[in-house]
Amino acid sequence: MVSLAVMPRGSPSLFAVILIPVYNDYAALALLLTALQPLIVEDRRVMILIVDDGSTATGDERWRSPADTRFSLQMLRLRRNVGHQRAIAIGLTYIYRHLPCDAIVVMDADGEDRPEDVPRLMDAFEQSERRGIVFAERTRRSEGVWFRFSYLVYRLLHRSLTGIPVKFGNFSIVPFEALSSLVVASELWNHYAAAVVKLGLRYTSIPTTRGRRASGRSSLDFVALVVHGLSAASVFGDVIGVRLAIATGLLAAIFGSFLAITAAQAWFSGGMSLPWLAVAGVVFALLLGQLFVTSWLVLMLVLGSRASTAFIPLRDHEWFIRDCVDISPLERATEAAFYAGTELEVFSGADNWKAYWKTFLDPYVVGDVLEIGAGIGANTLRLRASRQRRWVCVEPDPVLAARLRAVVDHQGRDLHCEIVEGTIARIESRPQFEAILYLDVLEHIADEGTELAEAAARLRPGGHLIVLAPAHERLYSEFDRAIGHHRRYTKETLSLVMPDDLELVRLLYLDSIGLALSVSNRWFLKQAQPTAAQIRFWDRMVVPCSRVVDRLCDYRLGKSVLGVWRRTANTATTDTVPTAVSTSQLAATSHGNPNARN
Numbered sequence: 001m002v003s004l005a006v007m008p009r010g011s012p013s014l015f016a017v018i019l020i021p022v023y024n025d026y027a028a029l030a031l032l033l034t035a036l037q038p039l040i041v042e043d044r045r046v047m048i049l050i051v052d053d054g055s056t057a058t059g060d061e062r063w064r065s066p067a068d069t070r071f072s073l074q075m076l077r078l079r080r081n082v083g084h085q086r087a088i089a090i091g092l093t094y095i096y097r098h099l100p101c102d103a104i105v106v107m108d109a110d111g112e113d114r115p116e117d118v119p120r121l122m123d124a125f126e127q128s129e130r131r132g133i134v135f136a137e138r139t140r141r142s143e144g145v146w147f148r149f150s151y152l153v154y155r156l157l158h159r160s161l162t163g164i165p166v167k168f169g170n171f172s173i174v175p176f177e178a179l180s181s182l183v184v185a186s187e188l189w190n191h192y193a194a195a196v197v198k199l200g201l202r203y204t205s206i207p208t209t210r211g212r213r214a215s216g217r218s219s220l221d222f223v224a225l226v227v228h229g230l231s232a233a234s235v236f237g238d239v240i241g242v243r244l245a246i247a248t249g250l251l252a253a254i255f256g257s258f259l260a261i262t263a264a265q266a267w268f269s270g271g272m273s274l275p276w277l278a279v280a281g282v283v284f285a286l287l288l289g290q291l292f293v294t295s296w297l298v299l300m301l302v303l304g305s306r307a308s309t310a311f312i313p314l315r316d317h318e319w320f321i322r323d324c325v326d327i328s329p330l331e332r333a334t335e336a337a338f339y340a341g342t343e344l345e346v347f348s349g350a351d352n353w354k355a356y357w358k359t360f361l362d363p364y365v366v367g368d369v370l371e372i373g374a375g376i377g378a379n380t381l382r383l384r385a386s387r388q389r390r391w392v393c394v395e396p397d398p399v400l401a402a403r404l405r406a407v408v409d410h411q412g413r414d415l416h417c418e419i420v421e422g423t424i425a426r427i428e429s430r431p432q433f434e435a436i437l438y439l440d441v442l443e444h445i446a447d448e449g450t451e452l453a454e455a456a457a458r459l460r461p462g463g464h465l466i467v468l469a470p471a472h473e474r475l476y477s478e479f480d481r482a483i484g485h486h487r488r489y490t491k492e493t494l495s496l497v498m499p500d501d502l503e504l505v506r507l508l509y510l511d512s513i514g515l516a517l518s519v520s521n522r523w524f525l526k527q528a529q530p531t532a533a534q535i536r537f538w539d540r541m542v543v544p545c546s547r548v549v550d551r552l553c554d555y556r557l558g559k560s561v562l563g564v565w566r567r568t569a570n571t572a573t574t575d576t577v578p579t580a581v582s583t584s585q586l587a588a589t590s591h592g593n594p595n596a597r598n
Helices: 026-039 084-098 115-127 145-162 176-182 192-199 222-234 237-268 275-305 313-320 343-347 351-361 378-383 398-411 448-457 478-482 491-496 512-525 532-552
Strands: 016-022 046-052 072-078 103-106 133-140 168-175 203-209 321-326 367-372 388-395 417-421 433-439 459-470 502-510 560-567
Touching: 016 026, 016 084, 026 046, 026 115, 046 084, 072 084, 084 103, 084 168, 084 176, 084 192, 084 313, 084 321, 103 115, 103 176, 115 133, 115 168, 115 203, 145 237, 168 176, 168 192, 168 203, 176 192, 237 275, 313 321, 351 378, 351 502, 351 532, 351 560, 367 378, 378 398, 378 433, 388 398, 398 417, 448 459, 459 502, 491 502, 491 560, 502 512, 502 532, 512 532
Parallel strands: 016 046, 016 103, 046 072, 133 203, 367 388, 367 433, 388 417, 433 459
Antiparallel strands: 072 321, 103 168, 133 168, 459 560, 502 560
16 A cells, blocks of 8 residues: 655655645545545654634534544634635645644545545655656546536536636645745635736646545535536636636627628629528627627726735735644654644734843853753744854654654755754753753653753753743733643742753743733633634734833833743752752642643
8 A cells, every 4th residue: 555655844755734624524525534544654744734614513412532532633724714715825824933844735525536535646746856747637426417417518618718628626745845836826815726817826736536425515606616617617718807808809700701701792793682691690790899899898997906905825824814723632652742722823923022032042042052842842933043043942742752753844944953852861961052941841840840950950050040930820811721831930930940050130020011911811801712803903003002001111010921041150060960849849739731841
């Protein structure tokens, strides 16, 4: 059996994301993933992104991932049903923004795109040196006679109107680099395959057989199928307008010539012009005139729309996204640590907030740097600069570590970051770093005292330990619990857990206005997860105001605490680990979460 190639980006094997839009077809989706299971081999990896297109199914109708699935599964949930093609457009744009990879496989959830053809697409993609899109060309269909007849009529009309034959649908594999063109093309919003052709992207195809629906019946009726076909044709609206105008002109020329010849024959034969000739001439002239005017109006509307603001998937897709959740109960090694939170994606775009605290960190993040809990690399790419000789990222979650490798390879090829899957214990215990970072990480660690002592042992004399953490234990909320926070800190409690051989350099609170919002959520809203819209509002409106207010308050108020400690120069550089006090010894109660990082 042919196996799927799945490895982090940059390896000789393929790292692929399989994009599957679904609307209520959860039974078919479960069968599809079950069929894909045997195609995965142990040393390879596939990530699957399911785009839930506003499904209305509830309860037992909703699919739940099997406990033994070997895929990394994420579900991108949309706020409303936008249709199959637009769900694909949103999924592709989300992958471009958040899931760097080598290739994306686009396929339907109903089983008509056969899972056994996925490795064939990947093989063809590899043979093309990963440079072009590979479509699955349907050589034989499995539908009934009426559908095949209607599809044949559609193909003839499409070929007549656009001059382009219909040979394939959405089932394909796309190189990640091609997304940079697709996500800024408004045509993608109407039809993915047509957009590829319209943009002139390089593509090939392989012959495949259309599979049968795995479960249930299609939710598309005849009208919906017609709309689907017209969506593909609408991508070539300018071509259709020009071809109709040319065809109208040719028909007018042919009919005018016919009338002229007929009239000349009647005149030279000595007869009079027949009444039917005049009537026919007027009728056909009116019809041709209407068709000519209509075709030019269509052409002008299409060409004029190019000057107006169109829907750009890269710019506008986030308005339709409700959230993205991890639904992958992977086969996990008992020693592996898996992150419980889902907020990394939501906060990754908080540019103003990250730029704010970065101004305080920059003087200390130099030389050899160790970043603990690097997650998906959002902070790594922002902080990495020429001031550092070496950058080591430690991430205990194997899923996040794989994504981190892909992000670093794709977006930071010149950064030379080292990725270590595991905890700080995987790093040799000797003084070797000028800076060690815990950015929104320390609160996830159960025994932070031992963790910080391990970190201090790896700091060179004069090196800095930097911690950014949520502030004020009284603000501990459902959100903290949901994402695996054991605790929140104050300046005092954070200072108490630091090893004795570290001296304080700077300690302050940030985001004073955000503190008021956190109080509101703690006592009134009790919201377990902020929405993407709320994060955008906070980052764009609240954070800039907090930068001003924080300075006026001398950094004495805020929802986050930032501390910098320096290892004293007279500390002996031995392999012994300094002692430290854990906050579990300082507080009578604990908000521990067994799924948190440790």
